[in-house]
Every structure is written in C-alpha cells, then in structure tokens.
Amino acid sequence: MNMYEYKGGNIIDKKHILGKEGEEIAEQYLISKGYEIIEKNFTCKAGEIDIIALDKIEYVFIEVKTRRNKSYGTPGEAVHNIK
Secondary structure, eight states: SSSOOTTTTEEEOOOHHHHHHHHHHHHHHHHHTEEEEEEEEEEEETTEEEEEETTTTEEEOOOOOOSSSSOOOOOOGGSSSSS
16 A cells, blocks of 8 residues: 555545544444445534434434554554543
C-alpha cells in the first residue's frame, strides 16, 4: 500500500486508509451477523457516524476505531462521551 492514495482529488494518509479498512471489516462483520447496513459515514452538524445499521427492529449507531497496536491506547479508550 502506498503512503498516500488519491480519492476524489483528496490525499488520504495511512491513518485514514487504516480507518477505512477497519470500517470495511466492521461492515462485513455486521452483515455476517444479520445486520442491514443503512448508511455509512453519515455526516450532520453534530458530527459523523461511521455506520448506521438495522438489527431486526432496532437502529444501531456504530463508531469504528481501528488500531495496529496499543501505542495510542485501545479503540475503546478513543470513544468518549461526545462520541
């Protein structure tokens, strides 16, 4: 994988590429568990939701945090009250 990819005219660095890979893995996992993916990367004034899915009759809002190691903490530690 190159250090940078071009997408829609924007340069995306390794961190963003890793994040997108994590979101794709999470999406495939959710689908394998029977979730219906409603929206990805939903953006509004309050921020962004990585994945919105439907689990039978409940909507689920999913924040994906991908890490190669624990140098910056665990993914769970990166999700705070605002998220």
